[in-house]
Amino acid sequence: MPYDALVLVSFGGPERPEDVIPFLENVTRGRGVPPERLAAVAEHYYHFGGVSPINQQCRELLAAIEGDFAANGLDLPVYWGNRNWDPMLTDTVATMKADGVQHALAFVTSAYGGFSSCRQYQDDIAKARAAVGPDAPVIEKLRHFADHPGFVEPHADAVRAALGTLDPARRATTRLVFTAHSIPTGMAVTAGPPPVTPPGRYVAQLRETAALVAAAAAPDLPWDLVWQSRSGPPQVPWLEPDVNDHLAALADTGVTGVVVSPIGFVSDHLEVIWDLDNEAAATAKSRNLDFVRAATPGTDPRFVAMVRELVLERVEDTETQRRLGSLPFWDTCPADCCTPPARRPS
Incomplete structure (x- = not known):
């Protein structure tokens, strides 16, 4: 051992x-x-x-x-x-x-x-x-x-269960919205071992996980990857759109209901129960959107x-990994991987 x-x-x-x-x-x-x-x-x-x-x-x-x-x-x-x-x-x-x-x-x-x-x-x-x-x-x-079945499948089942609480007669106007913690755009483009391929490892992995969950849970529904929990000085650009802005925009296009899946999280962190269950839910209500938040894997x-x-x-030192995705993979991270961007003045 x-x-x-x-x-x-x-x-x-x-x-x-x-x-x-x-x-x-x-x-x-x-x-x-x-x-x-x-x-x-x-x-x-x-x-x-x-x-x-x-x-x-x-x-x-x-x-x-x-x-x-x-x-x-x-x-x-x-x-x-x-x-x-x-x-x-x-x-x-x-x-x-x-x-x-x-x-x-x-x-x-x-x-x-x-x-x-x-x-x-x-x-x-x-x-x-x-x-x-x-x-x-x-x-x-x-x-x-991010692409392990033990992570993807619980998220997919949670999305499927959340969809089951919405009116099936309005499924054609229902949308999946996947969320993750926003980060500065400068940090996103350095996420990965050099040379980093845009949009960076963090965004690329999240897009792949969202696609895997959507394909397993509701392949007939459109989906989006958006961001939440932004912080920091307003002059520093962060990944967008914010989930609240996105929900408002969806309402303007005729969407009647959303399932919000926090695939950036493994359990119901404070960012989930506040930013989504309170703030995003309030935004959806104000725009007459049916809103349900999918669960996280937890235990x-x-x-x-x-x-x-x-x-x-x-x-066992095996090269066989259970994975559902196709992004380039490595088991350990090099020392110069995902370096932080230089901080801008506040």
Whole structure:
């Protein structure tokens, strides 16, 4: 067995009101985000009692992975560390070292390539190891899983179930809308190993995943990939269109209903339950659009089993991967992959 642990690495989130601002300061450190912007975003968390759902979702996923490993004879302890809030990744790596872990795999709760969705996690793993010291365990990130059946199929079933709640008589005027977290356009075009092929790995993977989900769930319906959760100074261009602008535009073309599928997410993060279930739903209502939001994989057994499959790919050193897509593929990322763009003045 070449590995002796798995660590679940996630974004993290506050679990009480007094943690909200310190958490947001961690997320935005070094970016020059003004306090008034942090206060505005904090209100989204306060709407839910100052608690982000992401930590509890990680606990549930951790328990499901442990159960799946045990049921399938994979003797591998599982740890959990976050980038931005407790349990912090550095503390987790220190615990792993104390437990005698020497060579671990990391499952990151982000399916796609890009700086924020992949490279930054790898950088944080490196920083955590450096903070723990020279005897910190070696940690290797598992591959992207955007086109893995364990990710695509739960999303497709969720879209199919959501469509089942809409009026079938108006199916001809129903549309699928896939969403993911917007990023600066400069970051999008650097997403991938040099030389990067436009539009960059992040956008290309999302388009392919959207196409796979749509083909499986509703091949007769048109679909769009749009963006949500934009932040940052207004003079910096980000990926567009925003989901709210897009819904308003669809209403003007005669669309009567939408299924919104957050394929950029593995579970119902705050960006899903606020930006979609509140803001996008309100936009749709104001334009007389039937609106239903499709579920995310969460702890779907196929998604949980996918984690085990990704581990076994590395353990068995196999070149056979379960994939539904056709984009160029690599198992590990080169050091110069998905570099961040130079920051513009605020």
